[in-house]
Amino acid sequence: MPKLRMTGRGLWITLLIVPPMAFVALFIVYPILLAFAYAFFDWQGLRRGDFVWLENFHTVLFxxxxxxxxxxxxxxxxxxxxxxxxxxxxxxxxxxxxxxxxxxxxxxxxxxxxxxxxxxxxxxxxxxxxxxxxxxxxxxxxxxxxxxxxxxxxxxxxxxxxxxxxxxxxxxxxxxxxxxxxxxxxxxxxxxxxxxxxxxxxxxxxxxxxxxxxxxxxxxxxxxxxxxxxxxxxxxxxxxxxxxxxxxxxxxxxxxxxxxxxxxxxxxxxxxxxxxxxxxxxxxxxxxxxxxxxxxxxxxxxxxxx
Amino acid sequence: MSTASATASRKAMTYGDRPGMLASLGRDGLLQIILIANTIIMLAPIVIMVFSAFKTTPQIFQAPFSIPDFTQVGNFIKIWNETNFLRYLLNSFFVTGASMVLILTLGTMAAYAIGRYAFTGSSFILMFFLAGLTLPLKLAIIPLFMLMRDLGILNNQLSLIFVYTAMGLPTTVFIMTGFIRSLPNELEDAARMDGASEARIMWAIMLPLVRPAMVIAGIQNVVPIWNDFFFPLVFIQNDNLKTLPQGLTTFMGEYTTDWGVLFSGLTLSAAPIVIIYIVLSKQFIAGMTSGAVK
The missing domain is CATH 1.10.3720.10 (MetI-like)
Known part of the structure; x- marks a missing residue:
C-alpha cells in the first residue's frame, strides 16, 4: 500500500477506528472489568459499601x-x-x-x-x-x-x-x-x-x-x-x-x-x-x-x- | 461443494458399491425415515401453534390437531383491540433497525481501516474486537445496569441499542475484515492515481463491493437482536417501550386462561421472522452459521 501524506492518512484511520472501539470498550470491556471489581465490595442496594476482600466469594461457596x-x-x-x-x-x-x-x-x-x-x-x-x-x-x-x-x-x-x-x-x-x-x-x-x-x-x-x-x-x-x-x-x-x-x-x-x-x-x-x-x-x-x-x-x- | 458430493453419492449408488446395493437402499431408507420423522417433530409444534391461533379455547382443548376455520379471526381482533401488541412490534422494529444501522456502519468503518491499511497496532485492534466475541456479556449485567443508570438511559431504548451495537461489532468486524482484505487493490490504486481522496475511494469504490459481506454480518446479528429478551428485562420497565419478546411476557400473563388468544399472540410474534426466513432461508442459514463455519 502506498505511503501517502502521513498526517492526513493517520487522521483518517483514527476517524474510522475510534468510534467502533469506543462502543466495545464502553459497553463490553469496561462492564466486564467492573464486574470483577464489584465482587470485592459490600453492596447496600445500588450503593457500593466497603471493600470486603473475598467475603462474597466465601459466602456463595461455603x-x-x-x-x-x-x-x-x-x-x-x-x-x-x-x-x-x-x-x-x-x-x-x-x-x-x-x-x-x-x-x-x-x-x-x-x-x-x-x-x-x-x-x-x-x-x-x-x-x-x-x-x-x-x-x-x-x-x-x-x-x-x-x-x-x-x-x-x-x-x-x-x-x-x-x-x-x-x-x-x-x-x-x-x-x-x-x-x-x-x-x-x-x-x-x-x-x-x-x-x-x-x-x-x-x-x-x-x-x-x-x-x-x-x-x-x-x-x-x-x-x-x-x-x-x-x-x-x-x-x-x-x-x-x-x-x-x-x-x-x-x-x-x-x-x-x-x-x-x-x-x-x-x-x-x-x-x-x-x-x-x-x-x-x-x-x-x-x-x-x-x-x-x-x-x-x-x-x-x-x-x-x- | 454440495453438487460435488451429490454427484459422488449418485455415482456410489449406480456402480460404486454394486454388491451392497440392497444394503445401500436399506441404509438410505433408514436415513430418509429419520429425516422425515425429524421434520415432522420440527414442524408439528409450529403447525399446532398456527392452527390453535384460529380456534376458540374449548376447540383447542377438544381437538388440538384438527384443521381450523381460517376465517375465524376473533383472537387476532382481540389482540389488535385490547393489547399493546402493535406497540411492542413497532418498538422491536425501531430498536433492531437502529442497532443494525449502527452495527453495519461502525463495523464497516473498523473493518475497512484494519483490512485496507497497514498501520502499527492494526493486529492489536483486531484482537481487541475478537476478544469481545467470546465474552458472555450477560454476566456483566450488574455493571451494565449501573452504567446505563449513570448515563441516564435506563428505561430508554437507547440502552438496548448501545448494548446490541457493542455486542454485534465483534462478529461484524471479524466477518468484514476477512472479506475486505480479499478485495483486489487495482481499482483503489487507479483511483488514487487520479487523485481521489481516501474517503471517496472508500465510499464510491470499495463499499459497493462489500455488500455481500454486509448481508451475512447483518443476518448474523439481526436474529439475536430481534429475539433478545434478557437486556430489555433488566433495562426497560415502561410498558410502552417494551420490545416484542418482553411484551409477550406481559401479554401471556394477562390472558393465562384464554388459550386461543395466547396461541395467536405467539403466532403473530413468530410470523415476521418465520416469513422472512422462509423467503431467504439460504441467506439465513449462511448468515447464522457463518461464525461457526470457516
Missing amino acids: VEPYRSWTLNAFKNNVIVFFALMVLQNGLGFLLAYALWREMPGARFHRIAVFLPVVLSTIIVAYLFKLFYHPLFGVINISLRSIGMGWLAQPWLGQGNTALWGLIAAQAWHMVGFPTLVFLAGMQRIPGEILDAVRMETESEWVKITKIVWPLVAPSATIVFTLLFVGAFNWFELPYIMAGLDGSPFGSTDVLGLYFYRTAFGNVSAGQQDFGLGSALAVLIFIFIAIFATTLTIRLRRREIQL
Missing part, C-alpha cells in the same frame, strides 16, 4: 443456604450440558449425515430443521409450556387419546421430569444449528477421499467413525464449545418455563437464574445483593473461561488439516 443453592444450580447445569451434548449435538450429527446424502427432499428437510432456530427463545418457551400443561396440554391429550393416559403427568410440575421437559424444548429449539454446522463440515470433505474410502470398505460404521467424524473435527470443536458456553449461561428458557426460582423446589434452578435472582431479587425474597451476584458472575465467568479454553485446545489437537 455459607448455607447459598452453598447448597450454588451446588444445586451447578449440578443442574452439568446435567443440561451433557443431555444437550447427546440430544442436540449427537442428533445434529446424525441429521447432518442424513442430509449430506442429498436424497430427495433434502432441501426441504434442511429448511425445516433450522426453522425453530430463528424463533425467539421466549416463543419456544411459552409454546412448550402450553404443550406440557397437565390437563389441556397437547402432550397429555395425545397420550390419553391413544390409550396411554397412565403416562400423562404434570411434566413441569414435578421434580423428576421438569428439568427434562426444559431440556427437550431446548433441544427442539436448537438442534438445527449443530446440524447445519456439521453439514457444512461434511460438504468440505474432498470427493477423492470419499471415493478412496469406498474402494476400501463397505461398512457405513467404519466410514463414519474413521473418516467423516475425524474430518469434521473443526465443526465439532466449535459446536461443542458454543454448547458449553450456552449451557452454563442458560437463562431465558428456564426463566419462562420454570420461573425465577427454578420451580418446583429448585429442580430446574440453573446458574443463570440463581445469579439473576441473587443480583436483582425476586418476588418471594425481595432482597437484591449486587455483591453476592457479582461474586457468582465472576465464578461462572472464570469457570466458563477455563473449561472452554481447555475444551477448545484439546479438541483442536485432534483436528486434521486437509
Whole structure:
C-alpha cells in the first residue's frame, strides 16, 4: 500500500477506528472489568459499601443456604450440558449425515430443521409450556387419546421430569444449528477421499467413525464449545418455563437464574445483593473461561488439516 | 461443494458399491425415515401453534390437531383491540433497525481501516474486537445496569441499542475484515492515481463491493437482536417501550386462561421472522452459521 501524506492518512484511520472501539470498550470491556471489581465490595442496594476482600466469594461457596443453592444450580447445569451434548449435538450429527446424502427432499428437510432456530427463545418457551400443561396440554391429550393416559403427568410440575421437559424444548429449539454446522463440515470433505474410502470398505460404521467424524473435527470443536458456553449461561428458557426460582423446589434452578435472582431479587425474597451476584458472575465467568479454553485446545489437537 | 458430493453419492449408488446395493437402499431408507420423522417433530409444534391461533379455547382443548376455520379471526381482533401488541412490534422494529444501522456502519468503518491499511497496532485492534466475541456479556449485567443508570438511559431504548451495537461489532468486524482484505487493490490504486481522496475511494469504490459481506454480518446479528429478551428485562420497565419478546411476557400473563388468544399472540410474534426466513432461508442459514463455519 502506498505511503501517502502521513498526517492526513493517520487522521483518517483514527476517524474510522475510534468510534467502533469506543462502543466495545464502553459497553463490553469496561462492564466486564467492573464486574470483577464489584465482587470485592459490600453492596447496600445500588450503593457500593466497603471493600470486603473475598467475603462474597466465601459466602456463595461455603455459607448455607447459598452453598447448597450454588451446588444445586451447578449440578443442574452439568446435567443440561451433557443431555444437550447427546440430544442436540449427537442428533445434529446424525441429521447432518442424513442430509449430506442429498436424497430427495433434502432441501426441504434442511429448511425445516433450522426453522425453530430463528424463533425467539421466549416463543419456544411459552409454546412448550402450553404443550406440557397437565390437563389441556397437547402432550397429555395425545397420550390419553391413544390409550396411554397412565403416562400423562404434570411434566413441569414435578421434580423428576421438569428439568427434562426444559431440556427437550431446548433441544427442539436448537438442534438445527449443530446440524447445519456439521453439514457444512461434511460438504468440505474432498470427493477423492470419499471415493478412496469406498474402494476400501463397505461398512457405513467404519466410514463414519474413521473418516467423516475425524474430518469434521473443526465443526465439532466449535459446536461443542458454543454448547458449553450456552449451557452454563442458560437463562431465558428456564426463566419462562420454570420461573425465577427454578420451580418446583429448585429442580430446574440453573446458574443463570440463581445469579439473576441473587443480583436483582425476586418476588418471594425481595432482597437484591449486587455483591453476592457479582461474586457468582465472576465464578461462572472464570469457570466458563477455563473449561472452554481447555475444551477448545484439546479438541483442536485432534483436528486434521486437509 | 454440495453438487460435488451429490454427484459422488449418485455415482456410489449406480456402480460404486454394486454388491451392497440392497444394503445401500436399506441404509438410505433408514436415513430418509429419520429425516422425515425429524421434520415432522420440527414442524408439528409450529403447525399446532398456527392452527390453535384460529380456534376458540374449548376447540383447542377438544381437538388440538384438527384443521381450523381460517376465517375465524376473533383472537387476532382481540389482540389488535385490547393489547399493546402493535406497540411492542413497532418498538422491536425501531430498536433492531437502529442497532443494525449502527452495527453495519461502525463495523464497516473498523473493518475497512484494519483490512485496507497497514498501520502499527492494526493486529492489536483486531484482537481487541475478537476478544469481545467470546465474552458472555450477560454476566456483566450488574455493571451494565449501573452504567446505563449513570448515563441516564435506563428505561430508554437507547440502552438496548448501545448494548446490541457493542455486542454485534465483534462478529461484524471479524466477518468484514476477512472479506475486505480479499478485495483486489487495482481499482483503489487507479483511483488514487487520479487523485481521489481516501474517503471517496472508500465510499464510491470499495463499499459497493462489500455488500455481500454486509448481508451475512447483518443476518448474523439481526436474529439475536430481534429475539433478545434478557437486556430489555433488566433495562426497560415502561410498558410502552417494551420490545416484542418482553411484551409477550406481559401479554401471556394477562390472558393465562384464554388459550386461543395466547396461541395467536405467539403466532403473530413468530410470523415476521418465520416469513422472512422462509423467503431467504439460504441467506439465513449462511448468515447464522457463518461464525461457526470457516
